[in-house]
Amino acid sequence: MPTPASERPNCLACLHFYITHEASRPYGCRALGFKSLQYPSMVVFASSGIHCQVFSAKNRRTQTEHK
Known part of the structure; x- marks a missing residue:
C-alpha cells in the first residue's frame, strides 16, 4: 500500500x-x-506504484560552515 505523500x-x-x-x-x-x-x-511513483528507490539526500552545509 502506498505511503502518504509526506x-x-x-x-x-x-x-x-x-x-x-x-x-x-x-x-x-x-x-x-x-x-x-x-x-x-512523481513520474517514478505514477509509472511503478512505488516511491523512488535511488533518492540520496544532498549534503547540506549549515550556517556555521558558510563562515
Whole structure:
C-alpha cells in the first residue's frame, strides 16, 4: 500500500535532481537518466506504484560552515 505523500522523496533535496532549462522537460534525474515535465519522483511513483528507490539526500552545509 502506498505511503502518504509526506513520506515520498523530495526531489529538491536529492543529489541526483537537476533543472534542465528545457521548457518542455524542466526537471531531470541523473541516477535514472531521464527528464520530465513533473518532478522525477512523481513520474517514478505514477509509472511503478512505488516511491523512488535511488533518492540520496544532498549534503547540506549549515550556517556555521558558510563562515
